[in-house]
Each structure stands twice: as C-alpha cells, then as structure tokens.
Amino acid sequence: MTDPTALDAADPLAAYRDQFLATDVVSYLDGNSLGRPLKATAELMDEFIREQWAGRLIRGWTDEWWEWPITLGDRLGSIALGAANGQVVIADSTTVLFYKLARAAVDARPHRRKILIDQDNFPTDRYVLEGIAAERGLELVWITTDPVAGIEPAQVADVIDDDVALVSFSHVAYRSGWLADVAAINEIAHAAGALTLWDLSHSVGAVPIELDEWGVDLAVGCTYKYLNGGPGSPAFAYVRDDLLAELRQPIQGWIGHRASFEMGPGYEPAKGARGLLSGTPPILAMVPLHANLDMLESAGIAAVRQKSQRLSAYALELADEWLVPLGVAIASPRDPARRGGHVTLQKPGFDTLLERLWERGVLPDYRRPDGLRIGPAPLSTSFTELHTGMSLVRDLLSRAD
Numbered sequence: 476m477t478d479p480t481a482l483d484a485a486d487p488l489a490a491y492r493d494q495f496l497a498t499d500v501v502s503y504l505d506g507n508s509l510g511r512p513l514k515a516t517a518e519l520m521d522e523f524i525r526e527q528w529a530g531r532l533i534r535g536w537t538d539e540w541w542e543w544p545i546t547l548g549d550r551l552g553s554i555a556l557g558a559a560n561g562q563v564v565i566a567d568s569t570t571v572l573f574y575k576l577a578r579a580a581v582d583a584r585p586h587r588r589k590i591l592i593d594q595d596n597f598p599t600d601r602y603v604l605e606g607i608a609a610e611r612g613l614e615l616v617w618i619t620t621d622p623v624a625g626i627e628p629a630q631v632a633d634v635i636d637d638d639v640a641l642v643s644f645s646h647v648a649y650r651s652g653w654l655a656d657v658a659a660i661n662e663i664a665h666a667a668g669a670l671t672l673w674d675l676s677h678s679v680g681a682v683p684i685e686l687d688e689w690g691v692d693l694a695v696g697c698t699y700k701y702l703n704g705g706p707g708s709p710a711f712a713y714v715r716d717d718l719l720a721e722l723r724q725p726i727q728g729w730i731g732h733r734a735s736f737e738m739g740p741g742y743e744p745a746k747g748a749r750g751l752l753s754g755t756p757p758i759l760a761m762v763p764l765h766a767n768l769d770m771l772e773s774a775g776i777a778a779v780r781q782k783s784q785r786l787s788a789y790a791l792e793l794a795d796e797w798l799v800p801l802g803v804a805i806a807s808p809r810d811p812a813r814r815g816g817h818v819t820l821q822k823p824g825f826d827t828l829l830e831r832l833w834e835r836g837v838l839p840d841y842r843r844p845d846g847l848r849i850g851p852a853p854l855s856t857s858f859t860e861l862h863t864g865m866s867l868v869r870d871l872l873s874r875a876d
C-alpha cells in the first residue's frame with residue numbers, strides 16, 4: 476500500500492491546506508458537500524462588514540455591489556467554467572436558477588412536448604422538472620442509468636426525437652461520481668434540435684469545465700461545495716451568449732429589469748446575463764467567493780484535477796485493501812477519466828456507522844440507502860487525512876463484524 480506521507484511529500488498543492496480553517500478536524504471527507512472556509516474568507520468577511528457595509532452603507536451598491544453578480548460571474552467563468560465574459564451570473568440558489576433556465580428553455584421550444592432526464596439525477600433537478608412538466612403540460616422521459624456509473628451518450632441517442640425540448644443531466648453524478656461526456660451528449664441533443672441544461676454542482680472547482688467549447692446551452696451549479704463559498708452561498712447560471720436574447724426567464728423581478736431604478740410600468744428584461752437576475756443579489760454571501768476564486772486561479776484547475784484524481788484513486792486503493800474484504804462494494808467508476816472528485820462505498824448498515832465516525836472527527840457523508848460518500852477536496856485534504864479517515868472506517872467495520 477502506498478504510504479500517505481510520501482504522497483503528501485510529492486503533492487505540489489500540499490501547502491494550500493494551511494490556507495484553510497478547520498484543519499484540526501481528524502479527517503474531513505465531505506468537501507463535495509460543504510467546503511471548508513479559507514482563513515482569507517474570515518478576514519474578508521470582517522473587512523467587508525467593517526469597511527464596505529459599515530463604511531459605505533447604501534453607497535456600496537453604486538461603488539461596486541451592483542456589478543458583483545456579473546463581474547464575479549465572469550471571473551468564475553474564466554477560472555473554472557471555460558466561459559467567455561457576459562454569460563455567467565451569480566445569484567439565487569441552484570434550485571431557483573435551475574428552475575429559471577429550465578422554464579426559459581422549454582418556453583423557447585414551444586411545440587416540443589418532452590424533457591429528458593435520468594432517474595438518478597439529483598433530487599432537486601428531478602423535482603423542479605416535474606413541476607415544470609406539470610405547469611406546461613410536458614412529458615418527462617426518464618432514462619435509467621447504471622447506479623455505479625451514469626448517463627451514456629448512447630442512452631440519450633436511443634430516446635431523443637424532435638419532440639424533445641430539453642435534455643438535462645448532472646456533469647458529475649452526486650451518488651456514483653460518474654463524469655458525463657458533456658460534449659457528446661450536447662451533439663446528440665443539438666442534432667435533434669433540443670437544448671441542454673447541465674448541473675455542475677458536483678464538478679465545479681474539482682473537474683475542468685469547458686462550457687463554450689463543449690457547446691453547452693445552459694448550466695447551473697453551486698458555490699458551497701468545491702468552491703468553499705459557505706453554507707447556502709449563492710449559485711451561478713450560464714447561458715450561451717447567442718441564447719441570451721432568445722431565452723426569457725420566468726421570475727421577472729426589478730433587478731433583472733432593463734432600468735431597475737426607473738421603477739416604471741411593465742417588465743422589460745435587461746440585456747445579456749443581467750436579465751437572469753430577479754431580486755436583490757445576496758452580496759454578503761458572495762464575499763467568500765472572492766477569496767476562493769483567487770485560490771483556485773493560483774492553483775490552476777488542471778493541477779486541482781490531477782490531485783483530485785490521485786485522492787480518489789487512493790481512496791479506492793485503501794477501500795480495495797481494507798474494506799472490500801469486509802463486505803464493502805465500490806459504487807463508483809474505476810476509470811479515472813470517467814470519475815469526478817468523490818467515490819461512493821456501499822454496505823448495508825453504513826447509516827449507523829456514520830454517527831460513530833462523526834463522533835471521532837471523521838466526516839464523510841451518507842447517502843441513502845447504504846452509500847458512504849468519500850469526497851476529499853483537493854485543495855484542503857491531505858493524503859494522510861484521507862488515510863486516517865479510511866482506517867477508522869476499517870476499524871469500526873471490523874469491530875462490528
């Protein structure tokens with residue numbers, strides 16, 4: 476078995492771990508669910524409250540807050556999404572932005588009656604699309620995927636036709652960690668005249684994304700997972716520039732208006748990505764994103780991906796050696812090219828194990844019915860920490876038997 480201290484010594488990103496708070500936790504394996512805070516974030520929040528909020532009061536809006544949804548969106552686009560300026564906003568939650576884009580998309584294809592989705596997609600995506608289908612009298616076409624893998628282009632090709640308005644999947648499956656072939660699926664969808672909406676929540680900040688190059692129409696994702704934005708930090712939405720003028724999002728609030736402060740009669744959307752906004756942007760909750768984007772930019776997404784692949788490969792190595800003999804199954808892709816940043820282990824009874832792990836400061840998460848998810852965030856997790864956490868899983872499991 477590979478020695479974790481050797482892996483840490485050879486890790487070019489090892490020093491980033493010291494830039495985080497909460498490194499005294501024994502083993503944090505849930506970076507794909509809630510990232511750790513950066514030390515710089517605590518300082519920025521304090522400074523923002525004292526200097527910008529208290530110091531500038533209402534003037535802060537015209538100083539720069541008004542532009543943050545766009546300027547931060549552009550930065551995120553260039554650092555992590557492969558998106559040219561003018562196509563990304565920071566706003567709302569993933570659920571709300573997903574609704575806005577999905578509704579806009581089906582309304583832009585009014586004579587088409589179907590939406591394609593996989594049955595193992597993240598619950599919020601499934602629920603929102605169920606709601607939209609009911610609102611608009613559309614039919615959901617459910618694709619059944621392999622639970623230890625995920626959506627394959629051929630499965631989309633099998634069911635698509637010219638009655639499909641929208642095709643929507645997650646880039647990285649929240650359960651198995653399957654990494655979808657976005658470009659190939661887009662090509663199939665576009666050949667049939669459908670639009671695509673991708674959920675990037677489990678890939679952004681861990682896996683390189685090239686939205687412009689892959690021909691993505693629409694995308695959303697959250698900033699509190701690998702982007703460390705903090706609990707409930709706002710989400711982002713991407714709309715390809717040639718669709719911005721065509722699509723009309725359904726929550727017509729004053730901030731997305733062409734001239735918010737004219738306060739006039741009748742809604743007219745702002746041009747470009749600003750038209751995706753609805754109400755007052757959550758400025759306070761966007762503060763951490765500045766620090767996180769600085770860090771991601773300096774580390775580089777390619778190096779982050781490389782470490783992420785090493786971490787997940789190491790998790791699999793440890794699982795194979797220690798846990799598989801104890802009856803644990805690997806429920807994630809073995810092929811590193813088809814795997815996102817996390818891996819899922821399966822064994823009935825993992826729900827009761829979780830409590831005992833958490834008591835000892837080892838924090839993975841659990842997904843029903845029997846999955847233990849190991850999500851080491853590349854910038855804040857060491858190989859030693861991963862080794863320590865996995866060894867406690869082994870110890871508790873072997874004692875239980």
Ligand SMILES: *Cc1c(COP(=O)(O)O)cnc(C)c1O
Nearest residue numbers: 568569570597649674676677697
């Ligand atoms: C975490 C996650 C979400 C979260 O949506 P919220 O609106 O922030 O609750 C949505 N989709 C996916 C795929 C996720 O992993």
